[in-house]
Amino acid sequence: MSGPSHPLRTAAAALGAVLLAAGLVAGPAPSPVRAAATITNPGFESSGASQTPTGWSESSSSGQQSASFTEAGGRSGNYRLSHWASGAYRVETYQQLTGLGNGSYTLRAWVRSGGGQVAAYLALRNCGGAEQRVSIPTASSWTQVSVTAQVSGGQCTAAIVSDARAGNWINVDDVEFTGGGTGNPGGAAQIRGVDISTLLKSQDRGGVYRDSAGTQRDPLQLLTSNGVNYARLKVWVNPADGYNNRARVLTMASRIKAQGMRLLVDFHYSDSWADPGKQNKPAAWSGYSFNQLRDAVYNHTYDVLNALKAQGTTADMVQVGNEINDGMLWPDGRSNNWANLAALLTAGSNAVKAVNSSTQVMLHLAEGGNNSQHRWWFDQATSRGVPFDVIGVSHYLYWHGSLGSLQANLNDLASRYGRPVLVAETAYGFTLNADDGEPNIFNSSSQSAGGYPATPQGQADALRAVFDVVRSVPNGRGLGVFYWEPTWTAVAGNGWDPTNPSSGNGWENQALFDYGDRALPGLAVFGSV
Template identity: 70%
Template sequence: MRGADISTLKKNLDKGAVYRDARGRRADPFALLAAGGMNAARLKVWVNPADGYNSKATVLTMARRVKAAGMKLFIDFHYSDAWADPGKQNKPAAWANLPFPQLRDAVYRHTADVLGALRAQGTPADLVQIGNEINGGMLWPDGRWDNWPNLAALLTAGSTAARSASPRTRVVLHLAEGGNNAGHRWWFDNAVSYGVPFDVIAVSHYLYWHGTADSLAANLNDLSARYGRDIMVAETAYGFTTAEDDFEPQIFTASLAATAGIPATPAGQVTAFRTICDIVAAVPNGRGIGVFYWEPTWTAVTGAGWDPADPASGDGWENQAWFDFNDRALPALQVYNAYR
């Protein structure tokens, strides 16, 4: 799968974003992505987001566009009203005071509801992620990393719901820090020992945060063999510049570029991206099944900022997009064509 997370694309388009090809001609972003070799899209799901985006309703709308473009669909449940990642796994407000048995049931119902609705409208998910970057667990404090019985029960509820509502959908478990072999072995040893059902292992790997390319390759090869599962990189990205196009400070900086050792240029972005793709393609026995670049269409547009509760927030990601500050496609948009 040659994929990208395009969760913010609908919000961007609704707020007036424009996308152009490399020659500056305005075009439909789905057509540009498909022409660049992309064949799969990832969409995150929040429970009750403040701005309504990344909700069940908007995911259903986006899923129709994804499937109409001939792409596979990868659904990413955060089990939160906003961002969930290694540093925060906040419960949705509606679930905040539920006793654990009811919290587990809420995970089941929410998962089954969204995946069932996708299947009913003829756009079933090909992959589903039960939690997002859950190295430290999910739905804190109940499902923290130091309470594996609870964490396993929540993961099993999500996985069981997915398989019931959408039987052909493959279940993915996703961790950050793609080069952290010891941490990942510990985590997946626990998941297996508690009988959590899953089909695919996914990691995030940003070369400026998560270690070297060699550490990623070694970890993917080991995890795939150790657990007998297909494996993928569910998130990666790199900056084509360290400049910014709005008032929000950029996540990707000159310091991070120095850490990665790759220039913050359009050519450097291609180098970093291809490095990840090559590693996944080389996983033995064809177990490396895909790469998903994170938010390549999230350009700086007023009103499409990072905080769903604050319409005045900005975008700290536009210097890692596949479109420059004049909305023109960058060379990174064409990388996937080399892997068709």
């Protein structure tokens, strides 16, 4: 991730055992609560094309039950549930589930929508607490969404609801109701990560963090207590503000490892932000020949990682470059010169393994739904023998496309290149309001593009949906997700520009802490995926 938009963005069980042995992922999560009841007719196949699908009920406040029906054209199988009418309508299709043990349950479904509704969502209600909802995003391709609720009292109602204008439609298929997320083919997420590169500077400038009840807590303890098991830190060569350099990374690595988290180190090979729109050389390397530049990549990578190892905080995973769709260290390593780019990537990867052979090397691209570009890029890398272990992508729903496009790309990359995949960056807004004078990246247009409301629950639902996509990658190759900068709240002096102490933060409405510094529902997602 590059940060704010203006200068910062321009444009398998065997596998699991290997990763566990290498120390890449944590061991299995505790066994979750199991559902004592499941969805009847989850694929809407039992009754074929009909008014009321077998096992389901329909209701409408205006007598428009006919707006809910099954028809040909399922995601799997032959049929799907649809909501549609020629006039405005409000209808829901639902099932009541009984005989449930107390605990956390998740409703998942594959959906499509033409958009335009007043509201369209999945809901869990009458479960013993407040109703929980997830919006059905506007998407022409099948996309999986999920919503979670705490059950007490033995029952819960799963509902599919449309409050729609004339001609609005949704399709729904392959519904699941499971305890603790057990229904997902990928099982519990192995990596539940966060990028906290700005946290040290935030705390040095007075930033504080509170749990959802308002009690001030150590932010790293708060993260781990909510299920986070991996932290990511970026490295700049000689940043103007002295943060995200070797010394500060060492400081944060000690705190991270002390909490039992694993560590991902993200090398930008720059003095400031590197992303698809800019990959500027560090000032100290600006006059280097290509051979000197290649050696500098090796030496810088080795130096930082060896220092981490020496203090007992060996990196578990390393990114050689950040969002390098168009290469790195321009112009020498731009993607129009793949021989050079491959040599730089190989130098960085070799340095990682020279320090610790079990540290995993990730290659990281933005635009997580861009399959044609990613195929081209990794075909180039693999044909030149660039060594790497993991494929990482950035995927922000409001920039990079639908959940469906992310899913198709990750499934293809994992299969085509035989490597595990993960989302190295994602985030979503919990409000459209700002907490400082810097315009926020996530705005009303972002909300429209992302498909989830800019609310605390919308943010949590968006994050859970990204986890669901990654966990469903076949053969256990979907490792998990890193949320980008959940602790980057609006703290004076901790703005986006390392050269300007008065710069603001365009990210605070995508943090996982509200404007009173309290943890938001999105943070709790890490403990339930």
